[in-house]
Amino acid sequence: GENVEQHPSTLSVQEGDSAVIKCTYSDSASNYFPWYKQELGKRPQLIIDIRSNVGEKKDQRIAVTLNKTAKHFSLHITETQPEDSAVYFCATLDDYKLSFGAGTTVTVRA
């Protein structure tokens, strides 16, 4: 299956600063790249996704960028707030399944 590497595994940021999480993948045929957020004790939920015909997508304070040539995509969170503290997972679509990265635990310090 697809190999998705996610970095960093943990990220601590000061409230108001930006957070960036990067994922790399191996299958050049991948064309769908979602990001899921999992708050403590909760289920993962989709926060943003991007398809391969788009280089960047933005939704308020979060944005995703995609570099198909280099096979990596990144999540950017600006003006971080305490409610952004969670585990974030990137994923790629491999034929009929989503392959997830190992997750990044983001902690926003007040």
Add this chain to the structure above:
Amino acid sequence: EAQVTQNPRYLITVTGKKLTVTCSQNMNHEYMSWYRQDPGLGLRQIYYSMNVEVTDKGDVPEGYKVSRKEKRNFPLILESPSPNQTSLYFCASSPRLVRGFNTGELFFGEGSRLTVL
């Protein structure tokens, strides 16, 4: 309310005692899947189903079985649980999940925390 429902939410069992975790969705989704979540390993797919009577292995299928007799239900069966199957399990569904075609958001259940002693 659109949802994916898993039961039980918490279970402590002993090695070798067969158990079933049920999953049901009320969104008429074609695609259903089971994941296990372990610290540092993210979400790993166990089995998935494209539609009724169509199932296939994910990345970590050993020790698990599934069935898809009805569109809404996708139970996960552990015939002879072992301690290495202690984990947090998520069922998920999507309208359709096929590379190159329309893709849908994956909706997760609330999770089932299983401990095998």
